[in-house]
Amino acid sequence: MIPPKPAARPDRVSLWRYIKLFRQDILSAQPARLYRAKMAEFRTPFFRSYLLNQPDLVKTVLKERPMDFPKSGRISEGLRPLLGNSVFLTNGATWQRQRRIIDPAFEGGRLRETYPAMWAAAQSALDRLSAQAGQDVEVEEIASHAAADVIFRTLFSIPIEDETAQEVFHEFRAYQRTQPILNLAAFIPVPRWMPRFFRRDTKAAARRIRTLITRLTEARLAAIKAGTAPDDLATKIMTTRDPETGQGFTAEEMVDQVAIFFLAGHETSASALGWALYLMATHPEWQEKVATEAQALRTCAFSDISKLRVSRDVFREALRLYPPVPMMVREATCPERFRNRDIPKGSQMVLSPWHLHRHEGLWDNPDGFDPGRWQTENGKTCGREAYIPFSAGPRVCTGAGFAMVEGVLLLSLLLRDLRVTPVAGKVPVPEAHLTVRAKDGIWLKVDRR
Numbered sequence: 536m537i538p539p540k541p542a543a544r545p546d547r548v549s550l551w552r553y554i555k556l557f558r559q560d561i562l563s564a565q566p567a568r569l570y571r572a573k574m575a576e577f578r579t580p581f582f583r584s585y586l587l588n589q590p591d592l593v594k595t596v597l598k599e600r601p602m603d604f605p606k607s608g609r610i611s612e613g614l615r616p617l618l619g620n621s622v623f624l625t626n627g628a629t630w631q632r633q634r635r636i637i638d639p640a641f642e643g644g645r646l647r648e649t650y651p652a653m654w655a656a657a658q659s660a661l662d663r664l665s666a667q668a669g670q671d672v673e674v675e676e677i678a679s680h681a682a683a684d685v686i687f688r689t690l691f692s693i694p695i696e697d698e699t700a701q702e703v704f705h706e707f708r709a710y711q712r713t714q715p716i717l718n719l720a721a722f723i724p725v726p727r728w729m730p731r732f733f734r735r736d737t738k739a740a741a742r743r744i745r746t747l748i749t750r751l752t753e754a755r756l757a758a759i760k761a762g763t764a765p766d767d768l769a770t771k772i773m774t775t776r777d778p779e780t781g782q783g784f785t786a787e788e789m790v791d792q793v794a795i796f797f798l799a800g801h802e803t804s805a806s807a808l809g810w811a812l813y814l815m816a817t818h819p820e821w822q823e824k825v826a827t828e829a830q831a832l833r834t835c836a837f838s839d840i841s842k843l844r845v846s847r848d849v850f851r852e853a854l855r856l857y858p859p860v861p862m863m864v865r866e867a868t869c870p871e872r873f874r875n876r877d878i879p880k881g882s883q884m885v886l887s888p889w890h891l892h893r894h895e896g897l898w899d900n901p902d903g904f905d906p907g908r909w910q911t912e913n914g915k916t917c918g919r920e921a922y923i924p925f926s927a928g929p930r931v932c933t934g935a936g937f938a939m940v941e942g943v944l945l946l947s948l949l950l951r952d953l954r955v956t957p958v959a960g961k962v963p964v965p966e967a968h969l970t971v972r973a974k975d976g977i978w979l980k981v982d983r984r
């Protein structure tokens with residue numbers, strides 16, 4: 536069974552029709568030829584966009600010359616009210632300084648220390664889902680709850696049941712519903728000089744979230760001063776000094792960073808887990824393999840994660856078919872020449888994990904679900920060259936290692952005790968919101984094993 540993919544639009548449509556389609560969904564607005572193209576140009580009256588779909592071009596932009604292709608201001612603006620000056624939005628020296636302070640909190644050794652909090656969150660998710668055994672369940676909601684719990688426990692040592700955590704979680708959900716699709720600005724022909732208007736409810740939701748996060752960070756600052764702070768990610772980040780300047784984050788900067796950890800860390804992981812569970816329901820032979828392997832998972836031992844090989848291959852395959860961040864946008868700061876075409880300064884460079892991961896000229900069986908591919912020559916080569924669910928280069932996702940442990944653990948622990956099967960008539964249609972989500976959620980029947 537081929538996993539669901541959005542229907543592509545015809546190759547030629549008018550600009551206005553294109554914009555209309557885009558507003559509905561960025562994935563189905565694309566023509567089918569992008570699954571075969573190496574590069575595609577989109578001309579608007581004010582700027583040009585180029586979708587780069589060839590491994591060496593992606594490598595140039597992300598790995599070899601990232602400073603020449605900073606994050607596009609067109610995209611950042613939509614998130615500014617919520618994320619302020621967070622590491623996700625900054626460029627140049629500010630961004631470098633922020634990464635020097637944040638990266639140590641996510642190094643390999645720290646993951647082991649973070650693991651008990653992740654385990655506790657996974658155990659709670661299992662308890663909650665077990666309570667719904669025998670029913671049809673919307674698993675995106677379950678996955679969001681679980682991923683938010685992981686972030687609160689690892690960052691601030693509080694479970695999702697905590698009152699402030701609950702409030703932040705609900706406010707984020709409200710925020711997402713008001714937030715237009717992020718990457719739209721890379722394609723929609725709005726000149727830069729035109730003022731951008733944020734919807735009033737988007738701004739209000741952002742303000743409420745920041746007030747709640749400020750409360751959490753201020754309490755933590757006080758606990759650090761009093762010597763009573765727990766040894767979690769927030770304490771680590773708030774006490775790390777930049778090795779080059781000796782400065783740490785100010786309280787205001789820390790609010791920006793916490794906002795992005797929460798957003799980048801829970802929306803993405805939730806999207807990946809939801810799709811992974813759907814793929815398990817539709818591929819029972821793989822589900823049984825994951826469940827059998829997971830029987831060994833009984834206590835909170837970090838070393839168990841490296842033994843969950845099937846689960847890891849399944850999760851990687853879910854990230855290939857449904858990359859939570861379907862597109863990323865950079866801006867060319869100088870004129871370029873790519874594939875014999877002149878790229879003007881200021882062009883929007885679109886990197887699309889969605890298209891690269893399903894490229895017909897690169898992958899064997901590009902639309903099929905086959906976790907076994909990672910052991911094949913083609914899978915290994917494409918894994919190195921055409922697989923970027925976490926981006927690549929110096930700006931790679933800070934939480935990539937964290938997310939791979941979290942995803943594999945949650946998938947394994949849930950399937951150790953539970954079985955998921957599809958619900959008749961409910962095939963999820965992928966759509967790009969803040970991350971790749973199913974149009975009407977992902978419905979699965981959940982039973983105890």
Ligand code: HEM
Pocket residue numbers: 622623624634795796799800801803804807858859860863864923924925926929930931932933934935937938942
């Ligand atoms: C399956 C889960 C995840 C996926 C697929 C994912 C994917 C990504 C991608 C593609 C980017 C680059 C975006 C761009 O350049 O436009 C990114 C950046 C980032 N991610 Fe993740 N992420 C995941 C989980 C996490 C987690 C768990 C955390 C933190 C706890 C996190 C924190 C960040 C941060 C801080 C950045 C900004 C890095 C920078 O710009 O320097 N992510 N993520």
